[in-house]
Amino acid sequence: MKAYVYVTLKKTVLDAQGKTVTQALRGMGHTAIADVRQGKYFELTLAEGTDLEAVRPEIEQIAAEVLANPVIEDYRIEFGG
């Protein structure tokens, strides 16, 4: 059982890394790409026998307090096999 946490900069925050990638791609002739935003991605493997419903608030807390900086970042959580 795994939890996936996706962390991206808020829309209002300048993404310098993403802008650099966008410009590099344009310079290479990839004009189909209008914009790139870069984020982080965490794959959390849960301990065996973990109850999903019980662990959900804990994952939420980890995402908000450890993995993302809520001042400038948004996060999204998914659960999967």
Added chain:
Amino acid sequence: MKAYVYVTLKKTVLDAQGKTVTQALRGMGHTAIADVRQGKYFELTLAEGTDLEAVRPEIEQIAAEVLANPVIEDYRIEFGG
């Protein structure tokens, strides 16, 4: 129209950042987390009127040659709204 590219280290490559996060979480008492692997995440906004089928091989090429290092990293591409 957007393309999402997820880049992770190959399973066989040591993920030092992920290990550090795992240990930090354990130190904080989050024993439900057995392991963490960290990756990158790119959100590519495609130019208006881009034909998805036409652009698919281009995104594949960008992921393989620019966004990921295929020697040590795997990538996965998704398309969405």
